[in-house]
Amino acid sequence: MIGVLSYLIFFMILALVFGIAVLGLNLQWGYTGLFNAGVAGFLAIGGYAMAILTGPSREAVFGGFELPFLVGLIGAMGAAGLGGIIIGLVTLRLRGEYLAVATFGIAVTIQLVCLNWEYLTGGTLGLIGIPNPTHELASAPLAQNAIFLAMVVALTALVYWGLQRIVNAPWGRVLKAIREDEIAAESLGKNPALIRLTSFVLGCMLMGLGGALYVAFIGFVSPFDFLPIITFQIWTMLIVGGSANNRGAILGAIVVWAVWTGSGYIISQIVPPEFQAQSGAMQAVLIGLILVLSLLFRPRGLIGEKLHVSRHAKL
Amino acid sequence: MRRLGKYVALGGLVAFLASMGNVMAQECPIKLGAILPVSGPMGQVGERISNTGAFAVEVFNEAGGVKNCPVEYTLRDTQGQSAVGVDAAKSLVDLEGVKALIGAVSSGVSLPVLTSVAVPSKVVQVSCCSSSESFTALAQEGKTKGYWFRTYATNRSQAAMGALLTTEKGFKNTAVIYVNTDFGVGLAKRYVEDIKKLGGNITSMIAYNESQQSYRAEVTKALEGNPDSVFLVAFPVDGATITREWLSLGGTDNLIVNNSLRSDDYFKAVGHQYLQNLVGYDSAQPRLPSVTTFNELFQAKFDGPPNGPGLHSVFDAVTVVLLAMEAADELTGDAIRDQIRNVTADGGIEVYPGAEGIKRAKALLAEGKQIRYVGATGALQFDANGDVQAPKMTWKLNGTENKETGYYTTEQVADLIKRLDK
């Protein structure tokens, strides 16, 4: 049973770390309608910022400031937010798929910078020895992971609470108004460009936070952690969970990550040993099938958007 | 009512997980976990590595398994993604109760697995293929706690061999085309340093990113400066694309290739007839009966020679781990870790691959004798960082066969490196 518990804790840490990034994406897409296909890039900014701020110093590599964990988290969110401002200013006038391909390209560029700019990122080798704060608090790995999970749960709850406050506040209603009809929102005296940018930057900061937590947990960062596939995974989590619903976003992260990794477990249980080498392909087919079927039968996601109708409207 | 449903579902989940937990309470079979990329861009390489790893387990089971218990080889796909690989490793350790981990292939996956799963869970991890210098650095800092081993020789000796081969062939102007990963970058940089020490000249250094649709731009750029030879650091699939485009566009067929291109997939994909001036080096294949034994075993099993990246080294990775398990008093990570050096220690009685060899090794261990496993990559000797030094060989293609042309003992390679590092 200890093994199961240990695995479940480990699983939930990764799922919720992704969940925080999904919440960020939900703010951007679910509530504001911004098709950000560059999630991996913002995860990378956060992750590398964490590594540079808190990691040990290395010869011929910038950074290694050995700052406290909390400074790393804040720095990662700040770096991703700054990236979000710059990228948002350049791209947010684009719409739909055009915004997607622009942000996707930026994520590819960020990943290539991580891969090739050795002085800043350690290049292909990545950066090793990034401290995990729980290692000072406990010595048993299970306890360390349990503390890390508690921290991630607390952060997820905090982010969830904050986002709920935002989206249920008047500002949140303006977001939805912009999503549905930008011109109408503008005519009501709102500044859509500024509000879209704010929402985009906040979302990017959450992705940076997710990236930073991932790196601190794993203790290592390399460019191969932020391949474009991560963007698809995060998006899938949001769409399967149900966009414009923060609980759906968290649920989606857990369910999709469970499918993605659990399918490997299931396949390894049922496939005879001589076909093991094909298990990777079978796992991918299974993931694809589950994804398509779940969308066919729950097109709005597991928990979709709650429709809000004004109290004053007569039905 | 809805809430009740939720609790029922939750209860079902817990029961399911509990039943999974019971599976691992059994002692037999002993599980060995493998985390390898069997789908995605590295899938072709990973699949052959995995089959060879499974084959090593099969051979061991033929000799009666570990502690009279059959060994079960449990493979999980990394999809080439670090997060997926880390989760797979954790689930192998916690849910399946594997006693040791084999893998991964790319350092970008092996390293996170090591730091977040193997070391904290006190499980030995042996990689067949990860070459990054970061592992050595991590071990020197004491962060691997000795749980990390690799049966793949580091970049240093490979670069030296490549440079030696280039200058021995009399090539003066060499283009370097290399894969943009820790493996390729590390190797290419060392190679260029070595070539300059040996008096050669580099016309261009072109890094390429994996899995691109075409490499014409890279090839065209590498053709500038009219190189008389090209040093290619690649894996079979992309390597074949590059070689075909290189030759088609009029590049020289004086190719020097790294060990992962000593693969029939690569030769077949490019066409043997175009590769008759190709030379390469490889670790392993020492002149030992153990290697011949392995080659014969492999040939019998897979109906083809063991040409391909990581095949020899994964066979040894698996066998060494299983021997260490056999030698260990109990199947804990610490005991296995300590025994890995014992079963490969200098001065022990040499034992070789194959069911007979394993049976002999087990008998010797039962008598309390010291053994030394000499395997598919020769006499493995792990240093304090879990790195291995191996003898080297050079080879060329002759028709469709690849023939050994030179052999360098571990000592000769060390001398060469010492000369170059001066």
Add this chain to the structure above:
Amino acid sequence: MILQHIADGILSGAIIALGAIGLSFSMKILRFANFSHSELLTWGAYFALIFASFTAAFGPGLGNPVGPFSFGWKFLAALVFTAIATSALALVLHELVFDRLRRTANHMTMVFASFGVALLLRHLVLLLFGGDPIYYSNALQFAVLLPGGVRVMPDQVFLLGVTIVVVVSLHLFLTRSRTGISMRAVSENPDLARVSGVNVASIVRWVWIIGASGAAVAGLMYGMTVQLRPELGFSLILPLFAAAILGGAGSLYGAVIGGLVVGLSENLSVMIIPTTYKPAVPFLLILAILYFRPQGLFGERQ
């Protein structure tokens, strides 16, 4: 060397252009970004392989070589076969997945369903054909030296010709045939087209057929000049999207120009920046173009 890079860029751009046409149409008329489109290239290439192995009696691979080319007349038959087979596959996907979703879900759900379909299709190829790279012909074709020091492979020049023929016929189809004109009407305004008596469902099927046929031809061409492997289409997905978006969704010539721009910019970029940054080049170019023309080069402002 610059001439060589330009030649390489045009030749590789031609393949991207063919693949991007279908993607561009589906973005405009089907109204979603179809991530599984690139897998149709993969299937197109493998369907041609199946054809080649079933018709081995009529010459190896794609036929006994004719002239300077590595293939023979059988190539044309393979072209038709794979276009039909890939279209059939696309129609099956349309009926089973996308058409159902179109009625119940928003376009984002379709985008992610297409991602799931792509995963499925790609790994089915891996299961059915294995991961080893395959070649229609193992003979290596050597480049011919043209005046100006440019080296090109005869096959690629021929394939450039195929691309031109396909684009011209598509142009004629769209401007002359009844179906083509209806297709443009649906693309402009589906509601107006519907009330004007256009059978939208049938037009949507035609979009799939055209897209799949283009993808099949592009996949076959890519397989001929590079190799067949399960990741064939997947490795092309970024250039394809870049080309389609760059040209502007729904524009035939936009997709062609987009493909050429992507091919040229990738090949020319290595003259000034390290090759390791090459994959970013088309995107940065797109970013620059979209900054001034947010609807793409030939797209219409919404």
